[in-house]
Amino acid sequence: MRWSIRTQILLTLTAVLGFGLLASYIATSNVTRGAITEARVQQARNITALAAERFMGVRAEGLALAETLARVRPLVEPDHLFLLGPDLDPMADAPAQRAAFRQLVRPADLVPYYHRQTRHGFIKSLSGEPLLVVLAPVDSAPSRLGRSSRSKPAAVALLAPLEATIAEVDRIDNLYVLFMLVILAMAMLLGYVLLGRIVVQPIYDLIRSVERVGGGEFSSGIAESVATGEFSQLFGSFRKMTGQLLSDRQKIQRQISELEVANREIETAQERLIRTEKLASVGELAAGVAHEIGNPMAVLQGYLEMLADEGLPEETRREYVEQMQRSVTRISGIIRELLDFARPTEDAHGEGDATLAVRSAVKLCDPQKRFRDLEMACEGVEDTLPVALSTGRLEQVMLNLLFNAADASEPGQRIDVTVRPREDEVIIEVADQGHGIDDEGLRRIFDPFFTTKDPGQGTGLGLAVCYGIIQTCGGSMDVASRVGEGTTFTLVIPRASGI
Numbered sequence: 001m002r003w004s005i006r007t008q009i010l011l012t013l014t015a016v017l018g019f020g021l022l023a024s025y026i027a028t029s030n031v032t033r034g035a036i037t038e039a040r041v042q043q044a045r046n047i048t049a050l051a052a053e054r055f056m057g058v059r060a061e062g063l064a065l066a067e068t069l070a071r072v073r074p075l076v077e078p079d080h081l082f083l084l085g086p087d088l089d090p091m092a093d094a095p096a097q098r099a100a101f102r103q104l105v106r107p108a109d110l111v112p113y114y115h116r117q118t119r120h121g122f123i124k125s126l127s128g129e130p131l132l133v134v135l136a137p138v139d140s141a142p143s144r145l146g147r148s149s150r151s152k153p154a155a156v157a158l159l160a161p162l163e164a165t166i167a168e169v170d171r172i173d174n175l176y177v178l179f180m181l182v183i184l185a186m187a188m189l190l191g192y193v194l195l196g197r198i199v200v201q202p203i204y205d206l207i208r209s210v211e212r213v214g215g216g217e218f219s220s221g222i223a224e225s226v227a228t229g230e231f232s233q234l235f236g237s238f239r240k241m242t243g244q245l246l247s248d249r250q251k252i253q254r255q256i257s258e259l260e261v262a263n264r265e266i267e268t269a270q271e272r273l274i275r276t277e278k279l280a281s282v283g284e285l286a287a288g289v290a291h292e293i294g295n296p297m298a299v300l301q302g303y304l305e306m307l308a309d310e311g312l313p314e315e316t317r318r319e320y321v322e323q324m325q326r327s328v329t330r331i332s333g334i335i336r337e338l339l340d341f342a343r344p345t346e347d348a349h350g351e352g353d354a355t356l357a358v359r360s361a362v363k364l365c366d367p368q369k370r371f372r373d374l375e376m377a378c379e380g381v382e383d384t385l386p387v388a389l390s391t392g393r394l395e396q397v398m399l400n401l402l403f404n405a406a407d408a409s410e411p412g413q414r415i416d417v418t419v420r421p422r423e424d425e426v427i428i429e430v431a432d433q434g435h436g437i438d439d440e441g442l443r444r445i446f447d448p449f450f451t452t453k454d455p456g457q458g459t460g461l462g463l464a465v466c467y468g469i470i471q472t473c474g475g476s477m478d479v480a481s482r483v484g485e486g487t488t489f490t491l492v493i494p495r496a497s498g499i
């Protein structure tokens with residue numbers, strides 16, 4: 001069970017206070033009991049001694065004794081006073097009084113007190129009531145029991161029933177218990193009210209404030225509190241902390257919006273760079289294409305001239321036309337691919353097909369002059385492989401890697417392009433057997449404007465742009481190279497669920 005702090009403090013206080021009061025009750029009760037009993041004994045002894053003195057001068061005749069007894073007796077009521085003979089039996093008394101004595105005690109019960117120095121004690125009456133017994137010898141030198149004259153009084157006995165005294169003590173006890181309960185109740189009530197004001201309310205205020213601040217209400221978050229002392233200090237600190245949090249938050253928000261602006265600017269710049277690099281590739285391609293188109297055009301022209309010959313057999317003429325058609329198809333194919341590539345890609349951040357991108361990049365390179373004497377081998381490009389990068393962008397990356405590889409290669413060397421899926425990624429490798437890259441080159445290879453090519457041949461932007469494109473889709477790009485042996489570029493691109 002979870003108790004509120006108020007209940008816990010109240011229970012603790014009650015336990016401590018209750019324990020204190022109980023201890024004080026036990027002590028007080030014992031002291032009171034002792035004091036009252038002591039006073040009662042003292043009073044009984046005084047009375048008994050006085051009574052004994054009264055009897056000392058009285059002659060031992062029964063009548064005189066009885067008269068004295070009758071006079072003294074009312075003075076000690078409600079206690080019982082008896083004049084005892086040497087056998088400790090009442091004497092000089094009416095039978096009714098003797099009967100009353102016999103109802104209370106047996107003479108034998110009193111024997112110890114006759115001889116004892118203190119001459120008083122507590123016994124149980126014959127009916128079981130607590131009884132105070134006080135004996136006082138009438139003779140200044142009491143004779144031995146049974147030996148002296150039977151008519152001579154031996155002692156005065158006071159038999160005091162203690163019920164009233166005990167009842168009085170119990171009453172005081174009960175009063176004390178009542179008093180304690182009232183004190184306890186008042187302390188709890190006071191504790192409840194004061195605790196509520198001093199401790200509980202500030203804590204609740206604080207909890208409310210913390211919740212509000214936690215919910216983002218910084219300015220109006222802190223509740224007004226009646227807190228004093230350390231609690232008000234705590235509130236002060238909390239207020240200061242909240243103020244600090246608020247200003248930090250505002251600062252962070254400002255920085256976030258600044259970052260957002262910067263990010264947008266970077267994105268725009270990157271887009272621009274990608275477009276620039278693409279245009280450069282288009283330019284390079286176009287140069288190659290112009291050369292590539294030049295050949296079929298020359299072929300076309302040759303056939304056209306030959307067709308002008310009137311006496312050409314019909315079969316040869318048809319063959320020439322077919323050759324010309326093939327050349328035209330080739331020219332228009334090259335132009336279409338070039339246009340396809342030059343067209344801006346709209347699905348820049350979308351998904352694409354890795355194998356399709358690789359295939360079309362290779363196809364674009366195929367008619368290029370710089371690939372003419374090189375062997376190109378593709379592996380794993382048959383099946384569709386969806387990736388988290390648009391086909392157009394990946395094609396642009398591939399094109400740059402292939403161009404670079406061709407530029408680094410000597411005639412007769414091979415370029416291997418491999419595509420393979422691995423768990424959640426697709427790995428694309430472009431490996432050549434070219435001149436390789438030295439350590440300094442490897443360090444700077446992805447830096448913008450790093451190029452080893454002659455002015456007009458390279459911009460040094462290709463790999464930087466490729467790196468940016470691959471990074472944006474959450475992939476990575478790596479290079480491994482040995483000078484004189486070749487270079488391998490590895491792309492790791494996250495897979496996509498499907499196109």
Ligand SMILES: Nc1ncnc2c1ncn2[C@@H]1O[C@H](COP(=O)(O)OP(=O)(O)O)[C@@H](O)[C@H]1O
Binds near residue numbers: 437453464
């Ligand atoms: N496959 C490769 N083999 C050797 N060197 C390469 C290869 N790919 C790139 N490089 C080096 O990296 C440089 C930067 O390439 P890139 O960023 O594409 O710019 P550019 O091709 O315009 O020079 C190239 O100039 C070349 O020195």
Ligand SMILES: [Mg+2]
Binds near residue numbers: 400403404462
């Ligand atoms: Mg390049």
